[in-house]
Amino acid sequence: MTSITDAEFREIVSYINDNYGVNLEKKRFLIEGRLGHHLASLGFDSYHEYFEHVKNDATGRELANLLNRLTTRHTFFMREEKHFEFYRSHTLPWIADELGDTDLRVWSAGCSSGQEPYTLSMVTLGYLKERNLRWDSVILATDISEGALAYGSEGVYPAEEVETLPTAWRNEWFERIDDESLRVSRKLRANVAFKKANLLEPFEVRNPFHLIMCRNVMIYFDNDTKSRLVSKFYDALTPGGYLFIGHSESLSSIKNDFDYIKPSIYRKPPVR
Ligand SMILES: C[S@@+](CC[C@H](N)C(=O)[O-])C[C@H]1O[C@@H](n2cnc3c(N)ncnc32)[C@H](O)[C@@H]1O
Secondary structure (H helix, E strand, O other): OOOOOHHHHHHHHHHHHHHHOOOOOOOHHHHHHHHHHHHHHOOOOOHHHHHHHHHHOOOOHHHHHHHHHHOOOOOOOOOOHHHHHHHHHHHHHHHHHHHOOOEOOEEEEOOOOOHHHHHHHHHHHHHHHHOOOOOEOOEEEEEOOHHHHHHHHHOEEEHHHHOOOOHHHHHHHEEEOOOOEEEEOHHHHHOEEEEEOOOOOOOOOOOOEEEEEEOOOHHHOOHHHHHHHHHHHHHHEEEEEEEEEOOOOOOOOOOOOOEEEEOOEEEOOOOO
């Protein structure tokens, strides 16, 4: 397998860090493991040659491929379950009873292969059904990885992943394909809109969100990048709107205007 030189390693690390915020400084083995065979199979003799090809490929296909290979996409249904309980017991009742809004604006930012937005969607649709509410409830799910987004839109998951969900949910929201896999029902798929978006780029928000979930994404960002993104999230939320980050993350190292609610849950101050 082709080995990477120090200069090539630094070039790839800074490109990914500058453009996507992902810090790969300690991931030399990961880069070699995930790119080595790939670049050889394309006929390149060095990382430098391959990387020139990535940058010059006007279709953007090889850059997408590179991002698919280098991003960490680990996720699962009901991950960090307490967030979904809080969403059900606080966020949704706040929207229904205090705001009286009927268009739900929830964003799963860095959604990976879809388990997070589908979990949000199952909780939402369950809540609406129970309270007999009719809302426009589509959840926005974005990521930079095209591979992850394609997986999520397809909505086919291994049976052992789906088995972790309550039986009633499995029965209501999944269709069995075969012994090994199940597919998210058409209704649930229609309730999640997958879109490609780089969180480091500016985003325009016409209707501010009730909730932004950005979990286990900023973990790879340095403090400046994180700080800029948290301030953009603040602006993108409606007053009283929530920001959920990963359980192992915190905003304590950066200046921000959020109210701290409990570990990993923050709120834009409501208008009083
Ligand atoms: C570890 S996964 C987290 C998935 C999910 N939020 C969870 O907590 O289970 C991190 C995701 O962030 C995405 N990501 C990393 N940098 C990003 C960026 N600059 N813009 C958008 N998505 C990004 C990766 O592609 C990956 O799918």
